[in-house]
Amino acid sequence: xxxxxxxxxxxxxxxxxxxxxxxxxxxxxxxxxxxxxxxxxxxxxxxxxxxxxxxxxxxxxxxxxxxxxxxxxxxxxxxxxxxxxxxxxxxxxxxxxxxxxxxxxxxxxxxxxxxxxxxxxxxxxxxxxxxxxxxxxxxxxxxxxxxxxxxxxxxxxxxxxxxxxxxxxxxxxxxxxxxxxxxxxxxxxxxxxxxxxxxxxxxxxxxxxxxxxxxxxxxxxxxxxxxxxxxxxxxxxxxxxxxxxxxxxxxxxxxxxxxxxxxxxxxxxxxxxxxxxxxxxxxxxxxxxxxxxxxxxxxxxxxxxxxxxxxxxxxxxxxxxxxxxxxxxxxxxxxxxxxxxxxxxxxxxxxxxxxxxxxxxxxxxxxxxxxxxxxxxxxxxxxxxxxxxxxxxxxxxxxxxxxxxx
Amino acid sequence: xxxxxxxxxxxxxxxxxxxxxxxxxxxxxxxxxxxxxxxxxxxxxxxxxxxxxxxxxxxxxxxxxxxxxxxxxxxxxxxxxxxxxxxxxxxxxxxxxxxxxxxxxxxxxxxxxxxxxxxxxxxxxxxxxxxxxxxxxxxxxxxxxxxxxxxxxxxxxxxxxxxxxxxxxxxxxxxxxxxxxxxxxxxxxxxxxxxxxxxxxxxxxxxxxxxxxxxxxxxxxxxxxxxxxxxxxxxxxxxxxxxxxxxxxxxxxxxxxxxxxxxxxxxxxxxxxxxxxxxxxxxxxxxxxxxxxxxxxxxxxxxxxxxxxxxxxxxxxxxxxxxxxxxxxxxxxxxxxxxxxxxxxxxxxxxxxxxxxxxxxxxxxxxxxxxxxxxxxxxxxxxxxxxxxxxxxxxxxxxxxxxxxx
Ligand SMILES: NC(=O)NCCC(=O)O
Ligand SMILES: NC(=O)NCCC(=O)O
Numbered sequence: 001x002x003x004x005x006x007x008x009x010x011x012x013x014x015x016x017x018x019x020x021x022x023x024x025x026x027x028x029x030x031x032x033x034x035x036x037x038x039x040x041x042x043x044x045x046x047x048x049x050x051x052x053x054x055x056x057x058x059x060x061x062x063x064x065x066x067x068x069x070x071x072x073x074x075x076x077x078x079x080x081x082x083x084x085x086x087x088x089x090x091x092x093x094x095x096x097x098x099x100x101x102x103x104x105x106x107x108x109x110x111x112x113x114x115x116x117x118x119x120x121x122x123x124x125x126x127x128x129x130x131x132x133x134x135x136x137x138x139x140x141x142x143x144x145x146x147x148x149x150x151x152x153x154x155x156x157x158x159x160x161x162x163x164x165x166x167x168x169x170x171x172x173x174x175x176x177x178x179x180x181x182x183x184x185x186x187x188x189x190x191x192x193x194x195x196x197x198x199x200x201x202x203x204x205x206x207x208x209x210x211x212x213x214x215x216x217x218x219x220x221x222x223x224x225x226x227x228x229x230x231x232x233x234x235x236x237x238x239x240x241x242x243x244x245x246x247x248x249x250x251x252x253x254x255x256x257x258x259x260x261x262x263x264x265x266x267x268x269x270x271x272x273x274x275x276x277x278x279x280x281x282x283x284x285x286x287x288x289x290x291x292x293x294x295x296x297x298x299x300x301x302x303x304x305x306x307x308x309x310x311x312x313x314x315x316x317x318x319x320x321x322x323x324x325x326x327x328x329x330x331x332x333x334x335x336x337x338x339x340x341x342x343x344x345x346x347x348x349x350x351x352x353x354x355x356x357x358x359x360x361x362x363x364x365x366x367x368x369x370x371x372x373x374x375x376x377x378x379x380x381x382x383x384x385x386x387x388x389x390x391x392x393x394x395x396x397x398x399x400x401x402x403x404x405x406x
Numbered sequence: 407x408x409x410x411x412x413x414x415x416x417x418x419x420x421x422x423x424x425x426x427x428x429x430x431x432x433x434x435x436x437x438x439x440x441x442x443x444x445x446x447x448x449x450x451x452x453x454x455x456x457x458x459x460x461x462x463x464x465x466x467x468x469x470x471x472x473x474x475x476x477x478x479x480x481x482x483x484x485x486x487x488x489x490x491x492x493x494x495x496x497x498x499x500x501x502x503x504x505x506x507x508x509x510x511x512x513x514x515x516x517x518x519x520x521x522x523x524x525x526x527x528x529x530x531x532x533x534x535x536x537x538x539x540x541x542x543x544x545x546x547x548x549x550x551x552x553x554x555x556x557x558x559x560x561x562x563x564x565x566x567x568x569x570x571x572x573x574x575x576x577x578x579x580x581x582x583x584x585x586x587x588x589x590x591x592x593x594x595x596x597x598x599x600x601x602x603x604x605x606x607x608x609x610x611x612x613x614x615x616x617x618x619x620x621x622x623x624x625x626x627x628x629x630x631x632x633x634x635x636x637x638x639x640x641x642x643x644x645x646x647x648x649x650x651x652x653x654x655x656x657x658x659x660x661x662x663x664x665x666x667x668x669x670x671x672x673x674x675x676x677x678x679x680x681x682x683x684x685x686x687x688x689x690x691x692x693x694x695x696x697x698x699x700x701x702x703x704x705x706x707x708x709x710x711x712x713x714x715x716x717x718x719x720x721x722x723x724x725x726x727x728x729x730x731x732x733x734x735x736x737x738x739x740x741x742x743x744x745x746x747x748x749x750x751x752x753x754x755x756x757x758x759x760x761x762x763x764x765x766x767x768x769x770x771x772x773x774x775x776x777x778x779x780x781x782x783x784x785x786x787x788x789x790x791x792x793x794x795x796x797x798x799x800x801x802x803x804x805x806x807x808x809x810x811x812x
Contacts, residue, residue, distance in 0.1 A: 083673065083675055083677075083678060084673045084674070084675055085626060085672070085673040085675075085678075085681075125675075125677070126676055126677060127673075127675040127676065127677070127678075130676055132676075132677060188631065189628045189630070189631040189632075190628070190631035190632065190633075191632075191633070191636060207630070209630065211676060219782075219785070220491060220784060220785045221781070221782055221783065221784060221785055222595045222596070222757070222758055222783040222784045223663060223665040223667055223688045223690075223784075224595070224613070224615065224663060224688070224690050224756075224757045224758040224759060225594065225595040225596035225756070225757030225758045225781070225783065226595075226596065226597075226663070226757070226781060226783075227596075227597070227660065227663065228652075228655050228656060228659065228660070228662070228663060229659075229660070230597060230781065233652070233665070235648055235666060235669070236648065236649070236652055238645075238648075239644075239645040239646075239648040239649050240645075240649075242641055242642065242644075242645040243642070243645050243646075246634075246639070246642055249634050250634060253634065253635075254633065254634070254635065256634070257629060257630060257632070257633065257634060259629040259639070259677075259679055260641060260680075261629055261671075261674070261675055261676045261677055261678050261679065261680065262671065262674050262675060262676050263641070263669060263671045263674065263680075264674075265667075265668065265669045266491070267489065267490045267491040267533075267784075268490070268667070268668050268669065268670075269489055269490055269491075269531075269533040269667055269668060269784070270532055270533065270536055270538075270617060270667045270668050270686040270688055271489075271531070271532060271533070271538060271665075271667055271688055271758075271784065272489060272491075272533075272667050272784040272785075273665055273667065273784075274666075274667060274669075275491075275785070280676040282629045282630070282676055282677055284629075284630050350630075350631070351628070351630045351631030351632070352628055352630040352631045352677075353630060375627070375631070375632060375636065376625075376627055377627065377628040377631065377632075378626060378627060378628045378629075378673075378675070378677065378678040378679075379625070379626045379627055379678075379681070
């Protein structure tokens, strides 16, 4: 049985690293705060007797030997990076619960058949470097090494340089660490478990996700002395696109979601007509066919808006991650574990993307969800209760042991 | 006769201070670059034998004695700060042409009746600290000392602290420097003079101007796992407001202009529903009554958008500068000067705001415009030809001498 207080203490201790006054965390990937939480994790897995390696993308793999070390390890884990104004549970819970599982087995002197592994995937959030799930995507071969290294943040710093700067670029190539299976515990980040009073979400899959970057290029000019008829205002088509993206989601209600989350206006001065506007578009749907239709609608809306705007522009796909169905054996291990602990559970499809999506290409994979208060995530007020975290870690332990015994 | 090359050399020399690779200038008010251009100006007026003082707002007054120093000085000048991506002429031309007038009179050994003065007004642009024309507004008593000092930039730094930091806070109180009259040479920043092939704009007044800050507060949440029906997306009403502001200008065509120039989205992450959006609104019209109508339309559009949005928000006026008619005697001095030089000229109302607007409350004031290529300003590509700058400086000299002889 895992020790809930120890898990909670680790959550609250690491929450100090990049902790913000509002109770959230700002720990952008490959930042100085990320370096500090990596050092914390390195010390913690060493203290738990594990062996740590890391790959070309800075993904960290901590291994606890099993009886049969010829078997590929069963992995647990998630990510330690956060949103710019993130909460205390998104990602961190999955890594620290993996650590808690190891600590519990150490306390009990219990040896598994296969080795166990706790993983911290780099840049899951995709806020500093888009797309999201970049470290696990690079590991799984979805993105090439050069693609990953070449991604740039809003200040023009590349992923490769930022990784080098914090000293976590390793030698392991993509797929260089064998994985027998992966179980990722995560907060739901949505309202369903709470609304239905369930303790555990048995995650059967993840909806598809497409990201785009849109740019409009007009002409910066004086707001006072430039007549309306002579303007090339890049912000007007941007406003239209924001509305069009929202309308596309509503046209595929209730399952579709579509959002413009990032807008940058240049030169962004009160008395200058916007010369350039950049936006990101995020669209998702559980069915790939519907997502493809939404993609087509986005392209035609963009073309229509651009044509009527008098400015130039472009729409570039940034990532396209198909919907994923998780492994039936892994799912069964989670269902059995929840039942054994007497927890209420339901099957659920993840609205958020996760590293498990990419790892599912390489190995049997699934996820375990615990409730998010008010369905809120990517927000400092993100909240999952002590007992809920502990219940999730217990199911993680039991699912891993169940899968290992198989 | 002024020396066009000397004026041009000074323009190009100061353009290095904050100069950008695209030929523009980034010299935000009270920045390190502003401190450097102030030091340049200080040295230049000292070399021209002038006496420099500065006031509580960092406005700089360089005086050349006249025959009768009991008379208040006739002022020339404008501002040395620029937009974040500004050009080489906006503001700078008016200050350096004033300096060129003094240098010309020194060369000719000519003494005026009244003393002459060259002024550099602080924070005319209003990009770093809104509103625009803040230094001249403080000097004229339009804003209190505390109001000016309390304005904050987007990083939270106050005007007062920034002024202190560059060492240019003086003792002179508002209206502490007597002014007999003011002539401000400036680029038109609009397309009219060029389109009509005129050398000189005899500026009869400046249109009215109102600035506002709008904020929408929704709830930051995950873009993938938050159903459309549960969202509070602050960016959707912001998009509607951008469109509404544009529509208000079109409803009062052809003279009205209205623009959202600045947008800041928080947390501005690809996969976070925008939790807070701040925008600025800039509306102008030559007739105060029309501008008042536009103000009412903005408030009702804002209320309507807010009511339908499910988010909270507010609309705050930041500045309200009524339309100004310049002094007939000053205007006549400019018209006579243009005629004497054989330059083509037309009367014109300024679309942009200028320090002259506030100084017109204290003393007879007017402005002289020279053409802007393509009507473009607040853009690194802003361009006024050598001969046009020289012609403007010549008219400035002649207008000041004509007014002084009166
Ligand atoms: N789980 C999570 O928040 N992942 C970030 C990637 C996404 O936007 O879904
Ligand atoms: N002349 C000029 O660009 N002034 C800035 C204030 C304004 O926006 O009109």
